[in-house]
Amino acid sequence: MSTPAAEHAPDQAPADGVAARARGLTKAYGSGETTVLALDSVDVDIARGRFTAVMGPSGSGKSTLMHCLAGLDTVSAGQVWLGDTEITGLKERELTRLRRDRIGFMFQSFNLIPTLNAAENITLPMDIAGKKPDEKWLDQVIDTLGLRDRLKHRPAELSGGQQQRVACARALVSRPELIFADEPTGNLDSRAGLEVLAFLRQAVDELGQTVVMVTHDPGAAAHSDLVLFLGDGRIVDEMERPTAEAVLERMKRFDVIRGQVEDTDGQE
Numbered sequence: 001m002s003t004p005a006a007e008h009a010p011d012q013a014p015a016d017g018v019a020a021r022a023r024g025l026t027k028a029y030g031s032g033e034t035t036v037l038a039l040d041s042v043d044v045d046i047a048r049g050r051f052t053a054v055m056g057p058s059g060s061g062k063s064t065l066m067h068c069l070a071g072l073d074t075v076s077a078g079q080v081w082l083g084d085t086e087i088t089g090l091k092e093r094e095l096t097r098l099r100r101d102r103i104g105f106m107f108q109s110f111n112l113i114p115t116l117n118a119a120e121n122i123t124l125p126m127d128i129a130g131k132k133p134d135e136k137w138l139d140q141v142i143d144t145l146g147l148r149d150r151l152k153h154r155p156a157e158l159s160g161g162q163q164q165r166v167a168c169a170r171a172l173v174s175r176p177e178l179i180f181a182d183e184p185t186g187n188l189d190s191r192a193g194l195e196v197l198a199f200l201r202q203a204v205d206e207l208g209q210t211v212v213m214v215t216h217d218p219g220a221a222a223h224s225d226l227v228l229f230l231g232d233g234r235i236v237d238e239m240e241r242p243t244a245e246a247v248l249e250r251m252k253r254f255d256v257i258r259g260q261v262e263d264t265d266g267q268e
């Protein structure tokens, strides 16, 4: 849920129900005349235990928002919190630890290690952190994702959908406060994509996880509880309990605005 930019206060650490918060989040790339304002004073609260989708035209700032919320990118101005930890201002080492311990990631290109089997890929982040996974939770994640009979397979021996399920299990295994999924269905056929979305939905509903997903696909966004629409680096709209049709209609309005701008440009 976004709030008007005018409400900035210097310090607004979030309450319990908020997994991540940004206030006045601004990100500029480049300098001088070539500056691109990728995020323009964004205020956003990501509700805990919910599935939030981020949509918007190409270049509207979706990935930048996700990267800044996840501490993968520095901000130009504003504040970001993960839970009650303000991450803006943390040193790279602290950010690395925070990402490792408190955030799960899923990417379009699964990012699995080809020489490790599914089970090893799932527990890799915890192994690197020198931590033992909670066996009961690990079992639950593996069963929820239907990976029990695939654990000894290497990524090349798995379908795209199965590989993304392994990536999903890897993101879930440490019970992160937040899972960021960047186009998780982008490389999958529609059936495998639907399967992965259903698992993300289950992770929220049955395992109590919090998921933020960037997507271009209105059908994918329809699996979320709330869609945030970005336009030119600002949150311009949001939609609760989205349907694919309603999201598609909303996205078409960006095209109309863009068309009008192009028409005006053409008249000059």
Ligand SMILES: Nc1ncnc2c1ncn2[C@@H]1O[C@H](COP(=O)(O)OP(=O)(O)OP(=O)(O)O)[C@@H](O)[C@H]1O
Binding pocket: 029, 030, 036, 037, 038, 056, 057, 058, 059, 060, 061, 062, 063, 064, 065
């Ligand atoms: N490293 C960078 N250097 C310069 N400009 C950048 C960089 N990363 C992003 N941008 C610019 O910032 C703006 C927002 O980019 P971003 O990738 O966040 O958009 P997006 O909505 O995720 O786009 P897409 O849907 O195409 O992935 C764009 O104008 C982009 O060109």
